[in-house]
Amino acid sequence: MDKLHISGGIRLSGEVRASGAKNASLPILAAGLLADTPLTIGNVPHLHDVTTMIELLGRMGVGVTVGEGMHVEVNGGRLTTPIAPYELVKTMRASILVLGPLLARHGEALVSLPGGCAIGERPVNLHITGLEAMGAEIGVESGYIHAKAGRLKGARIVLDTVTVTGTENLMMAATLAEGRTVIENAAREPEVVDLAGCLNAMGAAVSGAGTDTIVIDGRERLGGCEYDVLPDRIETGTFLVAGAITGGRVRVRSTRPDHLDAVLAKLREAGATVETGPDWASVDMHGKRPVAVDIRTAPYPGFPTDMQAQFAALDSVADGVATIVETIFENRFMHMLELRRLGAELRIEGHTAVIQGVPRLSGAPVMATDLRASASLVLAGLVAEGVTDVQRIYHIDRGYECIEAKLRQLGASIRRIPGART
Numbered sequence: 001m002d003k004l005h006i007s008g009g010i011r012l013s014g015e016v017r018a019s020g021a022k023n024a025s026l027p028i029l030a031a032g033l034l035a036d037t038p039l040t041i042g043n044v045p046h047l048h049d050v051t052t053m054i055e056l057l058g059r060m061g062v063g064v065t066v067g068e069g070m071h072v073e074v075n076g077g078r079l080t081t082p083i084a085p086y087e088l089v090k091t092m093r094a095s096i097l098v099l100g101p102l103l104a105r106h107g108e109a110l111v112s113l114p115g116g117c118a119i120g121e122r123p124v125n126l127h128i129t130g131l132e133a134m135g136a137e138i139g140v141e142s143g144y145i146h147a148k149a150g151r152l153k154g155a156r157i158v159l160d161t162v163t164v165t166g167t168e169n170l171m172m173a174a175t176l177a178e179g180r181t182v183i184e185n186a187a188r189e190p191e192v193v194d195l196a197g198c199l200n201a202m203g204a205a206v207s208g209a210g211t212d213t214i215v216i217d218g219r220e221r222l223g224g225c226e227y228d229v230l231p232d233r234i235e236t237g238t239f240l241v242a243g244a245i246t247g248g249r250v251r252v253r254s255t256r257p258d259h260l261d262a263v264l265a266k267l268r269e270a271g272a273t274v275e276t277g278p279d280w281a282s283v284d285m286h287g288k289r290p291v292a293v294d295i296r297t298a299p300y301p302g303f304p305t306d307m308q309a310q311f312a313a314l315d316s317v318a319d320g321v322a323t324i325v326e327t328i329f330e331n332r333f334m335h336m337l338e339l340r341r342l343g344a345e346l347r348i349e350g351h352t353a354v355i356q357g358v359p360r361l362s363g364a365p366v367m368a369t370d371l372r373a374s375a376s377l378v379l380a381g382l383v384a385e386g387v388t389d390v391q392r393i394y395h396i397d398r399g400y401e402c403i404e405a406k407l408r409q410l411g412a413s414i415r416r417i418p419g420a421r422t
């Protein structure tokens with residue numbers, strides 16, 4: 001397994017370009033199943049999770065062509081086999097995003113039930129009850145969700161908990177249902193809005209995306225279109241923290257700073273000078289040590305759980321004591337224990353971590369446990385004295401495009417050691 005070898009202590013400086021958003025690309029690729037003509041998607045990042053989704057669509061008989069500059073064409077017209085097999089779903093939970101489109105378009109879906117997950121229980125009950133409210137018959141057989149329906153019927157669905165992929169699945173299913181569907185307590189994440197934008201360009205009638213009530217008027221059919229995925233706000237935030245944690249100055253271009261309000265506010269609170277333009281954001285830490293910042297994760301527009309681990313790294317070297325409360329996932333603190341191996345002083349009480357910042361971390365071998373945990377360890381490695389080897393970085397390849405090349409562009413000393421044993 002590859003590992004990342006980092007020599008820390010270099011103040012980062014320079015500019016990088018944000019890639020397209022993973023968490024928008026995945027539902028938009030799945031939306032290709034709804035159309036009877038090809039959907040061409042631009043700005044798709046080159047990531048393992050994207051490759052997994054493309055493979056999943058291919059297994060269903062859907063033609064997928066990957067073109068220049070990560071343009072992906074999905075030809076849902078050829079859908080033959082509405083099955084998402086265990087071997088793919090177990091590597092990527094977002095595979096559940098094919099359930100709604102398959103059911104709406106094909107009348108049947110057999111999707112492996114996602115199993116355990118490193119960051120929490122992550123059930124899919126709200127995806128299932130929402131589809132049942134639209135008339136689907138759903139059972140679980142031999143580890144698979146087996147869903148059947150004639151034409152789905154519009155319904156009023158009140159989600160118990162704000163769920164991102166749950167909202168996306170139901171929104172996609174509703175585009176081909178008969179009549180009006182109203183999703184209450186819907187997720188407001190920019191990725192949900194991006195998916196709605198793509199669905200509307202395909203001929204759907206979705207309104208209210210970005211608020212907690214989404215209204216979908218079902219259509220007889222959807223066709224393909226050309227659509228560019230929005231920039232990755234979490235990747236952007238991660239590079240900005242890389243600048244801040246090293247006392248440096250980093251600018252991320254081709255991004256959407258308006259999707260990062262909560263993150264930019266915390267960077268300012270940490271002492272960085274933050275500037276933004278229409279499609280860029282920058283931090284300048286002027287060589288200073290960050291000030292500790294408290295974090296409480298929440299659904300958008302609150303502070304994203306996908307940035308919690310990166311701020312834990314920042315708080316590890318900050319001046320002061322920080323409290324981090326994780327409210328979305330029950331087990332998203334695995335990085336904390338690895339940060340301790342680098343010298344971080346922290347304690348965990350349930351869903352709260354209390355971090356006493358230390359002036360310096362020291363490099364050590366550490367193990368990545370999930371995608372954002374890996375990012376946190378890379379960030380800590382960038383500021384730690386000496387060498388940090390981050391092992392099991394297949395997690396980071398799921399969600400960060402060319403992370404080591406982009407960090408090198410900012411002056412970091414980081415390289416991938418291929419095939420190293422962990």
Ligand code: EPU
Nearest residue numbers: 023094122123124125126127161162163164165166328371
């Ligand atoms: N939940 C339920 N029942 C459901 C669905 C969710 O109880 O049927 C609970 C979850 O257990 C969790 C909460 O609701 O406690 C929120 O989970 P959500 O469904 O919103 O998460 P998700 O849709 O599975 C997406 C992102 C995650 C991101 C979360 C929260 C994608 C592909 N994944 O997951 O991204 O952390 O929303 O913002 O969009 C990542 O990129 O590293 C990542 C994990």
